[in-house]
Amino acid sequence: MLELYPGQLDVDKIFSRWRKWGEDKNYGAFITFVGTVRAEDKIEALSFDVYEPILAKWFEEWQERAQKRGAHLMMAHSIGNVPVHTSSYMAAVFSPKRRVALELIDEFVEDFKANAPIWKYDVIAGERRYARERSQKLKGSGLLLDGDQ
Amino acid sequence: MLELYPGQLDVDKIFSRWRKWGEDKNYGAFITFVGTVRAEDKIEALSFDVYEPILAKWFEEWQERAQKRGAHLMMAHSIGNVPVHTSSYMAAVFSPKRRVALELIDEFVEDFKANAPIWKYDVIAGERRYARERSQKLKGSGLLLDGDQ
Amino acid sequence: MVRIEFLGPIGKGPMQMEAKNLKEVAKELQKDKELRKWLGECAVAVNDQLVQSLDIELKEGDKVTLLPPVCGG
Amino acid sequence: MVRIEFLGPIGKGPMQMEAKNLKEVAKELQKDKELRKWLGECAVAVNDQLVQSLDIELKEGDKVTLLPPVCGG
Numbered sequence: 001m002l003e004l005y006p007g008q009l010d011v012d013k014i015f016s017r018w019r020k021w022g023e024d025k026n027y028g029a030f031i032t033f034v035g036t037v038r039a040e041d042k043i044e045a046l047s048f049d050v051y052e053p054i055l056a057k058w059f060e061e062w063q064e065r066a067q068k069r070g071a072h073l074m075m076a077h078s079i080g081n082v083p084v085h086t087s088s089y090m091a092a093v094f095s096p097k098r099r100v101a102l103e104l105i106d107e108f109v110e111d112f113k114a115n116a117p118i119w120k121y122d123v124i125a126g127e128r129r130y131a132r133e134r135s136q137k138l139k140g141s142g143l144l145l146d147g148d149q
Numbered sequence: 150m151l152e153l154y155p156g157q158l159d160v161d162k163i164f165s166r167w168r169k170w171g172e173d174k175n176y177g178a179f180i181t182f183v184g185t186v187r188a189e190d191k192i193e194a195l196s197f198d199v200y201e202p203i204l205a206k207w208f209e210e211w212q213e214r215a216q217k218r219g220a221h222l223m224m225a226h227s228i229g230n231v232p233v234h235t236s237s238y239m240a241a242v243f244s245p246k247r248r249v250a251l252e253l254i255d256e257f258v259e260d261f262k263a264n265a266p267i268w269k270y271d272v273i274a275g276e277r278r279y280a281r282e283r284s285q286k287l288k289g290s291g292l293l294l295d296g297d298q
Numbered sequence: 299m300v301r302i303e304f305l306g307p308i309g310k311g312p313m314q315m316e317a318k319n320l321k322e323v324a325k326e327l328q329k330d331k332e333l334r335k336w337l338g339e340c341a342v343a344v345n346d347q348l349v350q351s352l353d354i355e356l357k358e359g360d361k362v363t364l365l366p367p368v369c370g371g
Numbered sequence: 372m373v374r375i376e377f378l379g380p381i382g383k384g385p386m387q388m389e390a391k392n393l394k395e396v397a398k399e400l401q402k403d404k405e406l407r408k409w410l411g412e413c414a415v416a417v418n419d420q421l422v423q424s425l426d427i428e429l430k431e432g433d434k435v436t437l438l439p440p441v442c443g444g
Binding site: 085 | 165176247262
Binding site: 199237261263264265268279281287288293 | 396397407411414419420422425
């Protein structure tokens with residue numbers, strides 16, 4: 001399941017709900033990743049734009065990949081401002097055995113970082129600044145300027 | 150921190166406490182692993198013996214290794230009976246960045262499986278049976294029979 | 299008419315234009331100097347499917363989306 | 372006197388014996404037929420430190436621990 005929330009995530013509540021969801025499904029391993037906004041460079045918060053239609057497709061493709069390995073994925077992300085020391089991102093894998101869970105959480109989180117259609121801004125003195133230098137181009141970027149060679 | 154509990158773990162409570170511990174320490178990534186007892190082969194529970202003195206040393210060595218990478222580890226394990234569909238094992242990594250956290254949780258959980266001085270029993274019809282075929286010999290096993298060649 | 303949407307930090311409202319394919323969209327968008335600097339780093343989706351070629355026909359009501367570099371989490 | 376402890380599924384209470392080194396402990400334990408089957412798969416700790424050699428001197432009050440194959444989690 002993909003969940004989007006305005007502002008910071010209620011991490012304990014989401015964790016508990018996900019855990020309960022998996023409780024009676026005979027998964028032996030449950031791994032969660034929580035991403036928290038770090039205090040650095042005077043930022044007071046991060047802020048996020050999310051493009052849900054493409055994010056949902058990206059997530060569904062991952063869910064199918066996970067299901068083929070007997071696993072199940074969960075994800076939650078914030079929209080808008082998320083203050084320093086609170087959390088903007090959670091991902092989880094359930095699987096019968098630990099190896100698949102340990103491998104999937106790594107692959108899923110890394111691919112999320114590279115391909116999820118989400119834009120990050122530093123909030124400094126109340127102003128939102130696109131985190132361009134930490135952002136990654138999606139596959140096919142530049143197409144409208146260069147054409148396809 | 151290493152925590153041992155009689156019976157099944159209160160997963161939500163431990164998760165929440167660990168998360169709060171890390172809240173103000175500027176870690177950007179927090180990963181938890183939860184191991185849950187699967188229903189298979191008519192078992193009604195697993196049961197565990199733990200040898201704490203060596204487990205604590207093993208954990209402290211891992212904690213030092215984690216600290217050198219800027220990370221921090223947590224672990225909780227059950228002693229005694231843990232019913233099917235409840236949890237006996239939790240591990241967690243906090244780290245500033247995600248790569249270290251993703252690598253450490255994998256290394257830590259795998260090394261735990263190979264080296265933690267814990268013995269597992271299937272509980273079937275109220276009877277405790279050593280899970281010998283799923284158990285792994287520690288380094289140096291056989292010394293007292295074969296000597297050291 | 300096709301609809302062009304600019305996501306995230308581009309900070310520009312949607313446009314409508316006549317275009318039979320993505321090449322025509324590219325040609326039109328390149329005329330906008332402000333936009334030109336984004337084109338080099340944006341990925342493109344047609345009806346929410348990322349595409350890797352300009353060789354794509356468009357029909358009435360299609361949606362073309364520009365996605366600048368991403369950073370979730 | 373040294374103290375020998377048998378962990379987990381061995382299911383045997385602790386023993387005391389006279390032994391100047393681990394070799395003597397090994398020799399003594401090998402006499403016990405029940406125990407012999409465990410010796411081949413047990414690791415050994417002296418004062419809670421796992422050891423890889425029998426060539427270890429023991430002193431009064433030392434603790435020798437036998438650890439059968441493990442499976443946590």
